[in-house]
Amino acid sequence: MRAVGRAVLWAAALLPWLAGCAQLGYLGQAVGGHLQLVQAARPVAQWLSQPDLDPALRERLLLSQRLRDYATTALALPDNASYRRYAELDRPAAVWNVVAAPPFSLQLKTWCYPLMGCAGYRGYFDRRAALALADRLKGEGWEVQVYPVPAYSTLGWGNWLGGDPLLSTFIRDGEGELAGLIFHELAHQQAYAADDTEFNESYATAVERMGARRWLAEYAGAEAAVAYERQRRRRDEFLALALRGRERLALAYGQDLAPEAREAAKREALMAIQADYRQWRDGPWQGWAGYDGWFARANNAAFGVLAAYHGLVPAFERLFVALGSDWGRFHAEVKRLAALPRARRRLELGSPE
Numbered sequence: 151m152r153a154v155g156r157a158v159l160w161a162a163a164l165l166p167w168l169a170g171c172a173q174l175g176y177l178g179q180a181v182g183g184h185l186q187l188v189q190a191a192r193p194v195a196q197w198l199s200q201p202d203l204d205p206a207l208r209e210r211l212l213l214s215q216r217l218r219d220y221a222t223t224a225l226a227l228p229d230n231a232s233y234r235r236y237a238e239l240d241r242p243a244a245v246w247n248v249v250a251a252p253p254f255s256l257q258l259k260t261w262c263y264p265l266m267g268c269a270g271y272r273g274y275f276d277r278r279a280a281l282a283l284a285d286r287l288k289g290e291g292w293e294v295q296v297y298p299v300p301a302y303s304t305l306g307w308g309n310w311l312g313g314d315p316l317l318s319t320f321i322r323d324g325e326g327e328l329a330g331l332i333f334h335e336l337a338h339q340q341a342y343a344a345d346d347t348e349f350n351e352s353y354a355t356a357v358e359r360m361g362a363r364r365w366l367a368e369y370a371g372a373e374a375a376v377a378y379e380r381q382r383r384r385r386d387e388f389l390a391l392a393l394r395g396r397e398r399l400a401l402a403y404g405q406d407l408a409p410e411a412r413e414a415a416k417r418e419a420l421m422a423i424q425a426d427y428r429q430w431r432d433g434p435w436q437g438w439a440g441y442d443g444w445f446a447r448a449n450n451a452a453f454g455v456l457a458a459y460h461g462l463v464p465a466f467e468r469l470f471v472a473l474g475s476d477w478g479r480f481h482a483e484v485k486r487l488a489a490l491p492r493a494r495r496r497l498e499l500g501s502p503e
Contacts, residue, residue: 176272177263183245183275184308191235191315210321210328211236217329217365224368225361226477227336228306231313238318243298245273246280250292251450254403254412256396258347258454259292270347270458273302293449301331303338326378329365334358340481343488349495352462353484359463360470388441389460391430395423396453423448465499 194211197203214233221227249271250259258270274280277296284294300320308314320331337357343349359382366375402415427445431438444452466484473479487495 179275179279180273184304185311186275187237187239187244187315187317188308188311190239191237191312194234194236194316197236207321211316213325214316214321214328214332216369217332220329220365220369221333221336221361224364224477225333225357226481227333227357228339230306230309230339232306232309232336232339233314233316233332235312236316236318236321241277242319243277243300244302244317244319245275245299246277246296247271247273247299248280248283248287248294248296249451249455250284250287250294251454253291253293253450254416256400256403256450256454256457258451258458259287260345260347262345268345270454273299293451295447295449295451295455297455301335303335305342306339324377324381325370325374326362326366327381330358330362333361341484341488343492343495346488346492346495347458348461349488349492349499351459353466355459356463356466356470360467384435384438384440387430387434388444389456391427392444392448392453392456393460395419395426395448396456398422399450399453420448462499469499 194215197211198208214236218233222229251257252259260268260270261272262268272280272283274283277298280296284296287294300323301317302314304314314335320328323331334354334357337354338350340357341350341353362378366378370378398419399416402412402419405412405415407415424445427441431441469483470480473483487498490498
């Protein structure tokens, strides 16, 4: 699985707020890393003007601009500078996210930032820095995951610097995946609720899925649509399998047990999760082992991230249909919900905590 989720990162907009902040080092790398990306990005038109540009990259850049226009005209997503520039990176990910959870809980550790609020992950432009934090957290007793992220959002604050750029880390994705990624990141600029990662990421994922399917149905060939649905179906099957595993762990952690019995219940749940996965892999997937690595490394942090990025997607999809599949009304309602207190927001969305 390429990445469980993506990242929201406030960079240059934070600069005036850094003085005296205990997070100076971390926020400094966020500012510096984002500015490096901005400096590396050039307008897509400049890239397309190169006569020796790789034909495959040319096709992707042209497609990206059609998708960018479609995002605004058909999906009512922001019309701004984002995804009108492109940068080649010398690394396989834009950032690396660190997530952590306690040994007997699926609740992710949160980090809080100026303006942005709190989030259940910490992103680094340098993989070594992410791994160093992971090691420190493990030493404190947390279960930790570090995963690569192909794109991130500055929530629109980066538009005065040229906008969030297209990156080499995702530009060559399949047509449906590229469409979904651009729509997902632009959704973060449309509505954002501080301190509610699950709300934000599930909303963006719902926009990603519904928007990509609409684009493919209207403009892509049958082959691209079939490829996207095949990949999406397998990913959905993985999510269903993993979320069932998460529920199994949650039941184990919810029991009032002595420490030794709690450890045993956890081991038993993890063994059952592995067995369920092997049965699915060797049955419906006919031996396809693409998620072997994920299940081998799965821990509380990994299962916690799944809920953060996908737990409310069905609720948002129901909301979209209830509003007549009107993108403008949908985004406006999500903005309204984002401004409410968390408990009220979840209640009105139909997914109380």
